[in-house]
Amino acid sequence: MRDHTLNPFIKYLGRRFFFLLLTYFIALTIVFILPRAIPGNPLASILSRIFQTGQANPELLRSVERTLMEEFGLGKPWFVQYVEFITKALRGDLGTSISSYPKKTLELIIPVIPWTLILLIPSILIAWIIGNTLGAFAGYRRGSLVDRIALNTSLIIGQIPYYWLGMLLIFFLSVKLKIFPGQGGYTQGTIPNLSFSFLLDVLSHYILPSLSIIISALGGWAIGTRMLVVNELDSDYVSFSEHLGVKSKTIFGYVFRNSLLPQVTGLALSLGGALGGALITEIIFNYPGTGYLLFRALSTLDYPLIQGIFVILIASIYLANFFVDFIYAIIDPRIRLGQGES
């Protein structure tokens, strides 16, 4: 065995960390460049848009203008603006909201984040687990009727966009059958608290948006795992194990495990898309999470708020990404003990 001075596990994580940090900087830079890339004075353009949307209280406007001027650092050289922007972003100072002036954008974002996390994380994990299990069984019984049915339904279900699925669920299960509430995170008028009845209320509001994320993500995982399992079944260790008389159940366990490993990385890669999907799902369901806040920010052209949401969302995706990388490194011995990733 090769003896490196550095533990391969640490090395791998360090590399991933550096890469994600670099990517995060690039993402921040894009957030920085975009408003400034608009031809003409960006501030004027923002203000003129505010005028257009009709929030024309002159006094308020002047004060907004001052704040913006300061926060965007306009008039200073671009690299000073850039350094200020990055340091502020890293300190968590994401500027002042226009539509909810004079609130800080962070104040607006923090309360909605848990709603999005609660919606997103359990849903994608459930989809991942169910989808992969289904796919593995279909792959193991490849070519059978069950496989073909599972494959084709997954193919089609996987193509149903989460937002449209959400609409269908609202229409059929909420409007027509009245089983679940079709909008919001809890019954309007109640004040969030930790009582049992409130939690139950939240749960009943949770089911439909969560279901729409689960169902639409499930198909993709199932198809992917099926493919991996089919390939894996062709591999040499499977036939060697068979010829040694290892039980089929045990062999299936091997195949399942080895097929899941790449799907763990797949989970990390899919997080961005899943978050995007969750944002739109929230809009459809008027669910009080980040997506809904973003939607409001977009319709009021509250650029600082929009920027703030992005800085936070991208950071959380990278954090989650790193977390998944970490898990992956633990469960795949090839990484843990240092036989380079592919």
Next chain:
Amino acid sequence: MFGTIFKPLFRNKKFIVAFSVFILIVLMGILGPILYPKDPTSFAGKMESPPSKEFPLGTDTYGGDLLAKLLNGIRTSLYIGFLTAVISMVIGLLIGSISAVKGGVVDDILMSFTNIVLTIPNILLAILVATYLKVRSAEVVAILLGVLGWPWFARAIRAQLLSLINREYVYLSRLAGYTDLQLAFEDLIPGIATYALMAFILFINGGILGEAGLSLIGLGPTKGVSLGIILQWAVLMEAVRRGLWWWFIPPGLIIVALTSSLLIVTTTMDEIFNPRLRER
């Protein structure tokens, strides 16, 4: 040559069904607005009326004829999907093949770049960019989606090319004094043509779904009707909760039919061209 490649496809039932559905929808998009020449944006008469003889798919809150909107929407969505695919394809092919053929530092730089774009959540980035664009034509939306969609394809192309390059005949062409470019066009591109065709189809799907997603947030094309725009207005006008099913069901159905038929087309192609998966 074309005949021998595509013949086995047309013996596959699944492929025939999926391909027909796709062609049917394409025809709806191309011929529909001509055969049903109503203005999708004008006030057609009644507001929010359910499907009737006069309005086969009903009308929306502004009295817009939803069938006219749907047909025009298919056209726009297909156009965006197609354009997105062309853009992603060109970028992916260029980056992937330059990376594979040049190797070395060029390869390292291009692949790092690819990985970075891959890791930046592209839906979020699309939302952010779209936010700052005052006017978004269908083309702008397609460019946005296309420019963000290519990384996985570039990686796959690079991998495919690398495995091809190691084969003997490419080695021989190099000996025979072919330049990199000649090599790429005469030996390598044919080797990955079917693969690229399948990726193209997946990109079309990505474009159609991406457009609809952007539109729902309110960042779709600012002019014209697309399938996403119809859904956006349905959401804004609470069509779902008010039970106006004729407004939001047809465009969604078309999206699902379009993308899943295309997906089935690619998977059957994959089964037929990739013998490893055959008979499994």
Next chain:
Amino acid sequence: MGETILELRDTKAYYIIEKNFVRAVDGVSLEIKDEIIGIVGESGSGKSTLSNVMLMSIKRPLTFMGGSVKLYTNGNELELTNINREELQKKIWGRETSIIPQSAMNALMPTKRIRSYILDVMKSHFEEIDEKEIIEKAINRFEEIGISGEFINRYPFELSGGMKQRAVIAVATLLNPRLLIADEPTSALDVATQKMVLKTIKELKDKKIVKSIVFITHDIATVRQIADKMVVMYAGKIIEEGTTDEMVSEPLHPYTKGLLFSVVTPEPEVKRRGITYIPGTPPDLINPPPGCRFHPRCPERMEICDKEEPLLKNINQRRVACFLYEKR
């Protein structure tokens, strides 16, 4: 040479691809005794397929078309063709028969330590196992085979090629199977490692860990070093069979002669490639040539050769399928 271990009688196994039959094993009869038997043939001649037939490990698209495969275990006679795959996996494979697969480099479950894989193998065969005892025995087996018993705690990817190959051999022989099939066990290794692995395999028989070994290779030089008996395959059929010494000193079949010539020739290129020295290409097994399948490449071809098929006939202690040796 004593008892018979495995007996194939007129076995046929084809790959069915769409409507085509790839006749990879086409009427092979063979008796495997208490010995090391070398099976030689160029790539695509059906050696690996034959090894699957010996185990009756038949998986689509491979299809068993007929014949009998008899396994003799302590006094019992088992007709493997009548036993379904599940039973074989449970009762025969690993216990009575074992195989070192052609691609031994990837044969071990990659994400499991060898130790835990060994326990899985044992748990599959016995209701209750004593883990400590098994690990002890496995460590012994590793050391018998010439690799450190400590490797048992490693993952396959932590071993070098030669180590991995021997670990596979150790794992394959844990239950002291009577018959071991080694499918090109040395082709992927460098020359020095090849020698060691070859020695290891020979020792399996000397130490009575296994009773008989079927050693498959396309390299006739290797067979000379290890096998008591030699079988030459061409296009899905056995064309000559005899003791290694006799075959080498006096090859009968023109194909065997060609093979041997390629070994004695001084040209390193020919030597390295072995069999490819014989001009022409191996036949298409979907539409094999009529008559003698070797006739398009045979330097001694006669009138009758593309019309009738030569049968495998006994000549003294040997068998050969060629019209040169048929009195007509």
